[in-house]
Amino acid sequence: MLALWDLQKTLPICGAVLMAALALGGCSSQLADLAPADAPPRAREPGSYLPVHDLPPDRDQAIIPLEQRAKIEAELAAARDRQAAAAKDAK
Structure with a gap:
């Protein structure tokens, strides 16, 4: 008995x-494999710094005329003036 x-x-x-071991084992997949197809390739040297002075394209043009x-x-x-007047009237 x-x-x-x-x-x-x-x-x-x-x-x-x-069940917990199987669930946690599923979390150990490589995250690098989940990157989108149009992502830029990773740098070969892991310790290299990102370029500071390189600007993205089309930054020379004004975004809004x-x-x-x-x-x-x-x-x-x-x-802003309407809200200030409404707040003043509410007091």
């Missing part, structure tokens, strides 16, 4: 340990 009770107690524990930027800034300033 004692041996049957020990088996009933240890069997679920062994099963849980086995100056006229549109002025319009956006004016709209934001008007919204």
Whole structure:
């Protein structure tokens, strides 16, 4: 009777340990294999520094034209003034 009770107690524990080991074993896959296909290749020298002065392409052009930027800034300033007035009225 004692041996049957020990088996009933240890069997679920062994099963849980086995399932945890299998689940953790699945996490050990190589993360480098999961990189997208269009990712740039890795550097051959692991200790090399990234180039600091190399800028991404198209950084010389303004992202937003100056006229549109002025319009956006004016709209934001008007919204800020409306919120300040609404907060002042709420007090």
